[in-house]
Amino acid sequence: MKEEYIITAYTENHIGMLNRITIIFTRRKVNIESLTVSESAIKGISKFTIVVHSTAEQAEKIVKQIEKQVEVLKAFYHNNDEMIYQEIALYKVSTKALTAGNKIETLVRKHNARILEITDEYTVIEKTGHNDETQEFFDELNEFKVMQFIRSGRVAITRSPIERLSQFLAERDSMLA
Amino acid sequence: MAEKITGSEALIRSLIEEGVETIFGYPGGAIMPVYDALYHHREKLKHVLTRHEQGAVHAAQGYSRATGKVGVCFATSGPGATNLLTGIADAMIDSTPLVCVTGQVASPLLGTDAFQESDIVGMSMPVTKWNFQITSADEIPEVMAKAFYIAHSGRPGPVLIDFAKDAQFAEIDFEYHKCNNIRSYVPYRPIDNSQVEAAANAINNAKKPFLFFGQGVVLSQAENELKELVEKAGIPAAWTLLGNSALPSNHPLNVGMLGMHGNYGPNLLTNECDIIIAIGMRFDDRVTGNLSKYAKQAEIIHIEVDPAEIGKIVNTKFPVVGDAKKVLRKLNPLIAKNEHPEWVAKFKACYDIEYKKVIERDIYRNNGKISMGEVVRMVSEKTEGNAICVTDVGQHQMIAARYFKFNQTKSVVTSGGLGTMGFGLPAAVGAQFGRPDRTVVTFIGDGGFQMTMQELGTIAQEKIPVKIVILNNNFLGMVRQWQELFFESRYSFTELKGPDFVHLSGAYGIPAKRVEKGAELEAAIAEMIDTDGPYLLEVKVEKEDNVFPMVATGASVSEIMLEAPTKK
């Protein structure tokens, strides 16, 4: 059964890593729904968070192929229930629409969004949440014409208490034996 | 003590530090400083000028496959580098350790569409185990040490190092340390003893165990351990195309080849065994046929160094992750001495059927015409199973795999996973440089020969004693066979006319002969083998012979055909 999986990979922060990772998906014709890359808690190690629609079997095979890359330290896959995750979205509306009544303000409160910047012309609103939440806010806000909209890739953190990368690095020395 | 040298010199010294003796390559603008540095070390480092970069990389592959060492090749930027790609892809899928060094435009020109700039790092990414672009000379020693370590450790594979021209000129303090550790890379995981014990238990309790071995056995030098396991547990053992020669052909428990044109018994009985012990192989679709009808009754033990291979194709009840030799050293002591005479007899019975229906006619034609199998048998007999057999791709490749006999390991050099026509001749060059002490024979179709025949120039210039056998059927034989069987004999563009191969060979100064009659074959083969130096033998074989047995695409291994289905 296909569902959403979050694939995470810890890699050396080297040139070309993004390419090496993404071709693994391309070759198997698995579309990347969202992708976030940034430095992890450990200096010099990047963390990739990749969202795909796939079967568990496919996700597992992809993770093995990712781990096979020389500069990948460790990779995992999880379904949505196993992780806490967020995306961030920015919305631009005209300041006129904002000041014309209190409806936008009500929406901002209801959706737990916040206003980042107000100029004479436009107002930028930020909301974090799951895709369906940022989408719902968009749909409601669009009554006042959203001038621009952008949503980030996903960031996610496991529910388990340990940082598995540090665990991997600790275990690694014994693996070299 | 560090000493100041140029980047190019540093590259050459790195190769010497890694014990490299032979390089196959082709120069050009962007790699000229490296060639200049090489000039000063030409006594120590043998460079072989091939006639095409594809030849250089296939030669490096042949060298590696025949010796177990890392193959090294050089090419210039742009077209030189892209010409390597086929061989790199071939090495990737066949797990051949290579270090390929390509020249690159100077770093300030990168990304400007400079003359002969190509993004070889990007292009080779899907087909390399690792690649790296050196833009600063300081990087050289560490990167080269990593390149060799990555290429040969774990599951081996090709590494490409792209070397910007300004870094070739720049000076550095050279100090070399071999690499044996990269924090993100775990080539060998510690062997899980419980996995080994579970596997041993399963083997000890099996009634009809069947062992499959692949190139992993050769790459980890586990031939003795394999033999010990096979003999101790009394298990019939079959090989994949690349596992061939890891167990002597005449070993009583060697039951032959798996897969599409493999032997009858190994295919049929795959669906009858109770346990499969797969060692260093990857269940390629040419081995398994239709997966939904593949070994469903069997429990599978998979011993494999690459964890990504386990469970990739077949469900594995007993995975054992690890280097074949190390695993077998732990496994063998846990194996109870055993025999399975009735089970083994089934293979013999299948062989007898196959012999009558296929083999006899293949290797003894006796009608004045010549079959490929007959040629292969005679060359094998004449060289007493001691030759290195290099093949190209097609019918002759399957025939060579089926009928050439081997006494020792690392004797088969063939393009398995990629099936690269044009591989044979240059790979034979490499194999002969790797093993000057052994007879190297290469069987090539008239189609594949015409893809890389310019390497006759290399053979002639280097005076290496490669024995070239062209099995000429004036067809792209394997494709023609499929057209006959599956496309109602519509021979769409598979008939081809070659040059006069004897004249061609003569033009290079390589002695040659053409044989068209069965009666002349044996003497011609003897002359070829007994001639000092290279020799080309063109054998006109039956034009429309087919290779059987055959597991057709989509068919199950138990539906293996011994002859063409009768036409309606």
Ligand SMILES: Cc1ncc(C[n+]2csc(CCOP(=O)(O)OP(=O)(O)O)c2C)c(N)n1
């Ligand atoms: C580079 C490349 N192109 C095409 C093919 C497809 N192909 C596989 S076997 C074959 C025919 C080979 O003919 P030949 O070299 O004459 O050998 P034969 O089968 O007759 O022994 C072809 C075209 C291939 N394997 N490699």
